[in-house]
């Protein structure tokens with residue numbers, strides 16, 4: 001890999017700064033010395049095909065024959081993937097920080113432009129499989145995007161690992177599909193282990209949604 005993503009750069013300097021601290025076995029068990037070759041160079045393309053599949057499923061009116069055909073093909077693929085299943089710490093999904101949403105198929109595929117102590121800026125395009133209704137993104141999908149990005153901003157801003165205690169989302173305007181949106185999160189203030197975060201989602205000048213959340217910095221070993 002030649003070029004590092006903004007998140008990789010920040011994660012590397014974060015790892016260097018915390019090199020003398022005891023290894024954190026709790027929370028998301030962070031290990032920034034992670035192998036980004038897991039799944040190979042086409043792993044991102046693989047995840048993107050899975051997302052495209054979900055788009056197609058959401059949009060399809062399949063015939064009975066096509067449903068049967070897809071079931072049979074999926075059974076073959078699922079059996080192959082089942083043979084290579086490993087634990088969550090070593091699976092690339094969620095750990096490939098060089099990929100949109102760290103290669104995690106259950107997260108909206110945001111792309112980080114800038115990440116640091118000051119906050120995280122990302123771009124996000126919701127698509128057909130995120131549909132709530134009438135060409136708008138499902139509110140739960142918006143909340144998932146906020147939760148993950150705020151978790152990242154909380155980790156970088158507090159130099160610790162945080163978990164969501166509460167997350168309040170205010171939906172201000174329809175969040176459109178197939179439109180590149182700007183997602184931003186930053187630490188508002190910290191009180192001991194309490195990290196108060198804010199986040200916004202914009203379509204151009206329009207504020208689609210905003211969130212505030214309390215994330216708690218975990219103690220070493222705390223799940």
Ligand SMILES: CCCCCCCC(=O)SCCNC(=O)CCNC(=O)[C@H](O)C(C)(C)COP(=O)(O)OP(=O)(O)OC[C@H]1O[C@@H](n2cnc3c(N)ncnc32)[C@H](O)[C@@H]1OP(=O)(O)O
Pocket residue numbers: 028147148149150151152155162163164165166192193194214216218222223
């Ligand atoms: C880069 C990767 C990003 C990934 C981001 C994904 C983030 C997530 O989705 S995490 C999953 C969702 N969250 C969870 O499952 C958390 C479940 N809850 C818990 O584990 C615990 O309740 C936890 C960790 C939040 C807090 O527990 P604990 O560490 O024992 O803290 P506790 O002593 O109870 O509280 C600490 C302080 O926070 C306050 N607090 C805790 N929860 C709340 C709450 N819901 N509302 C208000 N205040 C709260 C307490 O009152 C206390 O305040 P003070 O210090 O002033 O007395």
